[in-house]
Amino acid sequence: MTAQHYDLDRITGFLDGVEEAQPGPDGGTESLAELVAAFAALPARPGSVVVIALPNGTRLLRLFFAVHLAGHTPVLLSPSTPPSRVRGIARHLGAFALVRAAIRRGDYGEADVRRLAGSDLAVFPGPHTAHGPGNVILMSSGTSGLATGCLHGMDALLRNARRHVASIGQNAADTVLVSLPAYYSFALVAQVLGSLVAGSRLVVAGPPFSTANYLSTVRGRRVTVSSLTPILAKSLVAAGVELPSPLRSLTVGGQALDGDHVARLLKLNPDLGVYLTYGLTEAGPRVSTLAAHREPPHRHGSVGLPLDGVEVTVRDNELLVRSDTVYRERVGEPAPSKRGQLVEPGLVATGDIGFVDPDGYVVVRGRSTDFTVVRGEKVSMAAVRRAAESLPHVVRAAARVLDDDTDTDSARLELDVYVDDVNSPSEAEVQRQLRSLLTRSERPRVVRVHPLPAGEFHK
Structure with missing residues (x-):
């Protein structure tokens, strides 16, 4: 049986039976058919990428299936991903639109923002990438990097x-x-x-x-x-x-x-x-x-x-x-x-x-790749290093994790950053700047700043 056998009626019936263990936010009043029509009406080529960054719940599932049934390419992203990180991922994916619970003015530049299914929908000005109908992108950024997607x-x-x-x-x-x-x-x-x-x-x-x-x-x-x-x-x-x-x-x-x-x-x-x-x-x-x-x-x-x-x-x-x-x-x-x-x-x-x-x-x-689990989330150490090394004055970074594997909240990610010795940022400043680039699980609890003498600046 292939994807087309799971049509609107069958998926609607499946979603009607989904329950939420704890009541979630308002998911909007639109039916699945109305959501499909809304996404199909967007001025986008078939298979355009739509990023959905929402918490677990029926609203997330309805939007995922609606994007798919409308002939576009859904991709799910952690709702805790900072806006600057989402912008980078959307740009690399050539995303046409983004769905988040709330989008503040200016978070996504010139994107056109409207309400849909109890969420905000931002349409990006482009350039856009389209993969044709019937596709899904699964993100593997937990182990492979900042914005790696797999097209299935x-x-x-x-x-x-x-x-x-x-x-x-x-x-x-x-x-x-x-x-x-x-x-x-x-x-x-x-x-x-x-x-x-x-x-x-x-x-x-x-x-x-x-x-x-x-x-x-x-x-x-x-x-x-x-x-x-x-x-x-x-x-x-x-x-x-x-x-x-x-x-x-x-x-x-x-x-x-x-x-x-x-x-x-x-x-x-x-x-x-x-x-x-x-x-x-x-x-x-x-x-x-x-x-x-x-x-x-x-x-x-x-x-x-x-x-x-x-x-x-x-x-x-x-x-x-x-x-x-x-x-x-x-x-x-x-x-x-x-x-x-x-x-x-x-x-x-x-x-x-x-x-x-x-x-x-x-x-x-x-x-063979370097990743770990922090607070139950997969974290790419390479992604954390790259985020730190993108900061001004940071020459290189090294991340490691110390944890007790019997306690899901005890994992401690530590980061050593090596900086030039001119206008070097403080540890608190590095922490502050990383908050806008990393998810909660990726943020180090401890940051150590190590000035490098001139001549050792090899980014």
């Missing part, structure tokens, strides 16, 4: 979603909780599109994540399928929390969850299906799944078997993924990234170091 066909994303739900046994009787940000490729494809193809009921929550709210939502909304990042799963294990019924399936993706935490999670929840998943945005995004509750402990260090239609091989210790859901091209990328490079159409070099054992199980040993 909606049909390929739906195919990947269908393979994912099959691998975890999700069906129309399930209620799925989305507590991860919808701009994560996992949340959008595996959970939102996965629930669309499976016919599951969808409940949309945060972020931010709290254990108390999570457990209350699972009980109160009768959630049967949930997904967490490894750091959130570890925090529940560390607290000794037994997950409540009717939850029957928990998927954990992102970084690898070590075998000890898997064993403890299974011991706390003997009747729970625990699925460890592996993927990357460039692959569309899911690659493999391990049904940990059905595997012996020695398998818990792996990320399981490739999904149907996916092949994982190894070249020089790097994992390669071949699939008909691999992205077609990178867009909006100011500087090339080694992670996720296309070897050839349909074959992506993951940038992950690992191997495939004789039984076909995929093992990931680490990533």
Whole structure:
């Protein structure tokens, strides 16, 4: 089944069944059909890029599907992204329009701003890029850089979603909780599109994540399928929390969850299906799944078997993924990234170091790119460095993270900036300037300024 089978009526029916765990802001009175008509009426070429930077909720989902059904290219972005950062991303993507909860006059230059679905819509003067109808851009800036997007066909994303739900046994009787940000490729494809193809009921929550709210939502909304990042799963294990019924399936993706935490999670929840998943945005995004509750402990260090239609091989210790859901091209990328490079159409070099054992199980040993997780969010250390090095008088920067992986709020990002010794900015000034360039999770808690003597200024 391809994207065109998910027409206005079917998507409207799906969205009508979506619930919000906590009441969100006013989503406007427009129906999905009216939103589709509004986007279709914009003076834009088919496939024009529309950036949506809104919090999780039904309003976000309605606008995402409306842009798609209108024949344009939606791209989701963190709602906490500072306006200056959004401007840069929109420029690199050649975006035609932007949707945010509120847009202040002057934030986006000469953009024409109007209200739509309880939000502000800014139309940029150009230049614009159009990719044709039926496309979606998934942002991978958490690991690859400031403004890296991957162009996918909606049909390929739906195919990947269908393979994912099959691998975890999700069906129309399930209620799925989305507590991860919808701009994560996992949340959008595996959970939102996965629930669309499976016919599951969808409940949309945060972020931010709290254990108390999570457990209350699972009980109160009768959630049967949930997904967490490894750091959130570890925090529940560390607290000794037994997950409540009717939850029957928990998927954990992102970084690898070590075998000890898997064993403890299974011991706390003997009747729970625990699925460890592996993927990357460039692959569309899911690659493999391990049904940990059905595997012996020695398998818990792996990320399981490739999904149907996916092949994982190894070249020089790097994992390669071949699939008909691999992205077609990178867009909006100011500087090339080694992670996720296309070897050839349909074959992506993951940038992950690992191997495939004789039984076909995929093992990931680490990533060749430098990224970390801060407050449950993926953060590109290279992106933080580049932002710091864009400041006046900063010659170079070095970022590192210190954290306790049992506490999602304890991660501390530290930044050393090396500056010229003429009019050097203070640590407080660097912090102030970075606030307009970085998201909350990317902002360092500690900044150290180191003057460099003349002759060492090598930007």
